[in-house]
């Protein structure tokens with residue numbers, strides 16, 4: 001319903017839907033269907049600084065009628081994406097930290113506040129949370145087969161939980177980045193699975209300084225398995 005969409009536009013900009021105003025807008029968007037008007041209204045609400053006059057709304061309709069060509073594939077020109085992209089758990093069942101919180105897209109498109117009301121996440125925090133999850137996975141993988149955590153899943157249920165996650169983030173901070181993580185993943189292969197199950201942070205505290213000090217091995221296969 002075009003009528004409804006125009007009302008929505010007016011409401012969004014704090015205007016009353018007087019009959020003559022409605023008529024003017026409807027007249028200008030007459031040659032566009034309800035879907036196109038809806039997209040134009042959406043665009044105006046998300047992007048325009050002030051209420052677009054009828055002629056401008058028609059322009060938005062015309063743009064919307066063209067094949068969809070968002071400049072940014074990542075955020076579809078919304079200016080932000082939601083952490084986890086709809087997936088609360090990663091492919092190994094690890095809960096994603098700050099799931100569904102908005103993060104600004106690097107394309108720099110102006111972002112409206114997200115509708116879910118969740119707080120913004122900074123890129124550096126996100127990077128560390130991601131690294132923390134990868135680090136925990138390395139330790140958890142090694143712990144599989146131990147007495148305490150016979151499989152990866154059990155380990156995850158013990159160590160990747162709210163109470164422990166901040167500690168993983170702290171360890172990730174010390175680790176720094178993916179290059180050191182690759183080295184860490186090589187070093188941990190020689191560790192006792194029982195230590196990784198019972199005192200994983202102690203294992204981290206021992207291996208992280210070594211991971212950072214040694215050169216990256218040339219084994220890019222491992223790099224791919226960690227990053228991908």
Ligand SMILES: [Zn+2]
Pocket residue numbers: 072073074075076077078079080105106107108109
């Ligand atoms: Zn973007």
